[in-house]
Amino acid sequence: DADVTQTPRNRITKTGKRIMLECSQTKGHDRMYWYRQDPGLGLQLIYYSFDVKDINKGEISDGYSVSRQAQAKFSLSLESAIPNQTALYFCATSDAGDNQPQHFGDGTRLSIL
Amino acid sequence: RKEVEQDPGPFNVPEGATVAFNCTYSNSASQSFFWYRQDCRKEPKLLMSVYSSGNEDGRFTAQLNRASQYISLLIRDSKLSDSATYLCVVNMGAGNYGQNFVFGPGTRLSVLP
Numbered sequence: 001d002a003d004v005t006q007t008p009r010n011r012i013t014k015t016g017k018r019i020m021l022e023c024s025q026t027k028g029h030d031r032m033y034w035y036r037q038d039p040g041l042g043l044q045l046i047y048y049s050f051d052v053k054d055i056n057k058g059e060i061s062d063g064y065s066v067s068r069q070a071q072a073k074f075s076l077s078l079e080s081a082i083p084n085q086t087a088l089y090f091c092a093t094s095d096a097g098d099n100q101p102q103h104f105g106d107g108t109r110l111s112i113l
Numbered sequence: 114r115k116e117v118e119q120d121p122g123p124f125n126v127p128e129g130a131t132v133a134f135n136c137t138y139s140n141s142a143s144q145s146f147f148w149y150r151q152d153c154r155k156e157p158k159l160l161m162s163v164y165s166s167g168n169e170d171g172r173f174t175a176q177l178n179r180a181s182q183y184i185s186l187l188i189r190d191s192k193l194s195d196s197a198t199y200l201c202v203v204n205m206g207a208g209n210y211g212q213n214f215v216f217g218p219g220t221r222l223s224v225l226p
Contacts, residue, residue: 101159
């Protein structure tokens, strides 16, 4: 299912570099989310957006920023990467409404050296 | 207390066994509930939504107990392909802009031949 596409799939970079992770979707959903997952832990919400003009911080937004360029695109930036941002990053989308589930992209594996 | 807690696992069961996972949540105003499965280093995939009356999808049965604030997932006749980590997800928000998906840490299941 390629309805939610993340690029790149893998990235290795050095401390201090600026990195952008991109997410695009063809599901027509208004809502998009960025999560990170660390081994043995649940997914943690970084940022979310309910429409093009709406950006909200999640529980771990420090060190990250986002841009909602269009309904279908939501990018995540690490302004100055640090090693503890090494993680698996997922983009997700959902339709509006309380009972709508989220649909995830394949993930981006990011390593900061 | 964590917002969403799950059986710590791992569960190692033989093929054909019945296995049940439990999940508890802290916010009594939570609106919707889901079970996802996640294969190693892959994205979470929606397994089923959990409805107040309980629901079944083939070998999988989900139950919700609002009074005790827990949900459960029962898998009957386990298959090798059921081996994965099962994530409990609770939407603790309310209203159209109150979406707040909280993920449990997951319960790992290994089905053995």
